Amino acid sequence: xxxxxxxxxxxxxxxxxxxxxxxxxxxxxxxxxxxxxxxxxxxxxxxxxxxxxxxxxxxxxxxxxxxxxxxxxxxxxxxxxxxxxxxxxxxxxxxxxxxxxxxxxxxxxxxxxxxxxxxxxxxxxxxxxxxxxxxxxxxxxxxxxxxxxxxxxxxxxxxxxxxxxxxxxxxxxxxxxxxxxxxxxxxxxxxxxxxxxxxxxxxxxxxxxxxxxxxxxxxxxxxxxxxxxxxxxxxxxxxxxxxxxxxxxxxxxxxxxxxxxxxxxxxxxxxxxxxxxxxxxxxxxxxxxxxxxxxxxxxxxxxxxxxxxxxxxxxxxx
Numbered sequence: 678x679x680x681x682x683x684x685x686x687x688x689x690x691x692x693x694x695x696x697x698x699x700x701x702x703x704x705x706x707x708x709x710x711x712x713x714x715x716x717x718x719x720x721x722x723x724x725x726x727x728x729x730x731x732x733x734x735x736x737x738x739x740x741x742x743x744x745x746x747x748x749x750x751x752x753x754x755x756x757x758x759x760x761x762x763x764x765x766x767x768x769x770x771x772x773x774x775x776x777x778x779x780x781x782x783x784x785x786x787x788x789x790x791x792x793x794x795x796x797x798x799x800x801x802x803x804x805x806x807x808x809x810x811x812x813x814x815x816x817x818x819x820x821x822x823x824x825x826x827x828x829x830x831x832x833x834x835x836x837x838x839x840x841x842x843x844x845x846x847x848x849x850x851x852x853x854x855x856x857x858x859x860x861x862x863x864x865x866x867x868x869x870x871x872x873x874x875x876x877x878x879x880x881x882x883x884x885x886x887x888x889x890x891x892x893x894x895x896x897x898x899x900x901x902x903x904x905x906x907x908x909x910x911x912x913x914x915x916x917x918x919x920x921x922x923x924x925x926x927x928x929x930x931x932x933x934x935x936x937x938x939x940x941x942x943x944x945x946x947x948x949x950x951x952x953x954x955x956x957x958x959x960x961x962x963x964x965x966x967x968x969x970x971x972x973x974x975x976x977x978x979x980x981x982x983x984x985x986x987x988x989x990x991x992x993x994x995x
Contacts, residue, residue, distance in 0.1 A: 683772055683800055687781040688765070693788035694795040699761045699814065709796035711762060713814050719761075720813040720820060722752035728805035733849055738776045740867040741807075742783025747869050748890065749809040750791045751941040754876035755888040757821040758813030760793035768803040791871055821879055821886040821945070826904035830884055830946035832965035834916065835875045838893060839930055840865035842937020843921045854924050861920045869941040875959050879945055882955065886945035892936035893964075897944060897973045904946075907970030910935075913978045916962040935975070 688694060689704040696703045702710035713719060726745055728734035746763065753760050765784070769777075788795060793811065844862035846852040853859070872888075879886055885900045894910065901908045915934045922930050934940075946967055947955070955961050965976075977983050 687777045691785040693785045700794045704797050717814045720756045720758035723810040724749045725808045738780035739783035742780040743787040743868045745807050746787040749811045750871040751888040753813035754871045754873045757876045757880045758815040761812045762794045762796040763811045765798035766808040767800045768806040819880045823900050823903040826885040826906050826946035826967050828969045830967040831963050835872050835943040836960050837916045837918045839933030841939035842933035843925045858920045858924045872943045882951045883945040889940040889942050892938045906967045908973045910965040910975050914964050
């Protein structure tokens with residue numbers, strides 16, 4: 678099967694690849710054409726996922742298709758952007774029709790869930806690797822960034838933490854668990870729902886935001902550095918799921934929440950007066966606050982600063 682036949686059969690024919698809305702011209706030409714409403718900016722993000730590093734190989738290709746797009750669209754949610762389109766660059770060791778069919782179905786299912794259209798991309802032979810670029814739109818001046826946190830802001834997260842990191846021994850088949858515990862953890866690893874509605878709700882309210890991909894402490898360090906503030910995280914206030922607590926125990930669950938990564942939950946700073954209205958419509962938890970200073974500081978139940986064993990994933994760390 679040639680490259681163009683592969684694209685035509687598995688991707689161009691997908692429901693998510695049909696032109697419409699802001700995608701004026703999709704797969705088939707040298708470039709896609711996007712149209713944005715007046716007064717809106719284009720938000721762009723690119724993610725690369727490498728087999729054996731970002732996901733186990735082999736794995737279920739349907740779940741991989743879902744996960745690959747979900748983690749990319751999460752970046753749009755973190756900016757308060759509405760999804761428009763995405764591109765996919767796919768490196769494959771072989772054009773296996775069964776694998777491609779399942780992967781394309783997973784990709785299309787997540788695309789339709791997120792309301793985003795496949796605009797094009799590239800395929801090539803090589804080690805299994807996926808690079809997705811996502812495009813969104815946001816009104817001028819309303820994009821959420823990492824650089825606006827102020828002393829006195831609350832530090833919040835948009836849901837429970839640590840489930841994906843807790844699921845990793847199950848994903849790698851190093852451990853087993855009762856389905857009642859395993860299924861919700863595995864679902865969060867393979868199909869983390871991008872928090873698009875929360876991102877939109879944070880426009881004009883949050884002072885800084887990002888999505889947690891490499892661990893709460895590590896990612897909050899980006900907000901602290903960009904905003905020029907110190908962030909204080911109260912360990913005992915971290916929201917943990919019953920499944921994670923039952924599977925991993927409290928201490929391990931806290932480790933997963935603080936530094937495990939792959940949550941794709943939004944972390945953001947918020948003036949205290951905005952909290953009540955936001956909590957009325959979203960699963961928002963206060964986990965700390967911002968002060969003058971630098972860095973991220975972890976506190977125990979008595980308010981004493983403690984050291985965290987793992988602060989987050991670093992791709993080229995020692």
